[in-house]
Amino acid sequence: MVRYELLGMDVADLRFAVSPLNEAVLSLRAWRDPGRFPLQLRWLHVLEDVRGSLDEAMLLALTDVRLWTPDFLNPRPHSPLTRFDDELAKLASTDPTVIERDLRAVHGATPLPEPLQGSAAEVLNRIIDALARYWRFCFEPHWPRMRAILEGDVTFRGRQIAQRGLATMLSGLSDTVRLVGNVVEVRLRSKLDYARPANGGLTLVPSLWTTNASTPISADEPPMILYSALGAATLWEPQALPAPDGLVGLLGTTRAGLLSHLDTPASSTELAARLGVTPTAVNQHLRALRAGGLLVGTRHGRSVLYRRSDLGDMLVASAAPHS
DSSP states (O other), X not given: OEEEEOSSSSGGGEEEOOOHHHHHHHTHHHHHOGGGOGGGHHHXXXXXXXXXXXXXXXXHHTSOTTOOOOGGGSOOOOXXXXXXXXXXXXXXXXXXHHHHHHHHHHHOSSOOOGGGOSOXXXXXXXXXXXXXXXXXXXXXXXXXXXXXXXXXXXXXXXXXXXXXXXXXXXXXXXXXXXXXXXXXXXXXXXXXXXXXXXXXXXXXXXXXXXXXXXXXSSTXXXXXXXXXXXXXXXXXXXXXXXXXXXXXXXXXXXXXXXXXXXXXXXXXXXXXXXXXXXXHHHHHHHHHHXXXXXXXXXEETTEEEEEEOHHHHHHHHHHSOOO
């Protein structure tokens, strides 16, 4: 059991935050043991096509049969608006002794998996390269939708504190979390057992990749509880892209929905994830809309971001219902 002693009973002792790096690293649990994460099986099937572009040996070495991950790869985020690139840049400055400690905490005293052997600096560089590619191919197209679910959970928990109090909110995170006096207790499946004051506050981090509450392995890490986010089951449900009836009659349901939605830029991969169809199917519609002058495309790294053209803006505006 892990126990965090709150220094006061004020809501100021708690903060909610979202961590893209945490989500990417925790998702590796699903790669190792897909059966434990049935809600994410569709995502795993989608990723089969990109596995060859990844350093899969390194990624799988970052977790073990218990599904533990190194603490230095699960940093405490400081904001609901944390960016992956910022977390990766901070990761690059990790103390080599911390890297060694955390890898040993996961894999024990036996020889580390082959991808993790070498100097701490070399290993860290390989980890960062592997995670950067993993993020680009497997997370970046889906992150807007994932973040929306995580931020929605944070909003709900904040409202729950205001309406029902801190103890009720904490017990609602998981049946393994409870507030006893001024101590937050987290019961774990493992033999992990420590207690510490929640210096600097306790950070609560919603995740799509944990089935129960979890904490850092080391008591030296800042106090943090990761818990299963509400709405995770809806992540891969197709989303409707509503559009005015007049536009649907002119362009058809899918193209009208895409045109109405593209007031802000999006890639074909991101749009395909939202609609629950293949990128190839979405690209056919995007090409038709672009050929008609209703969309413009701008290259952004390896992706093309589509947005309505001036003509597209005028068409959507003219089709909108008028009071």
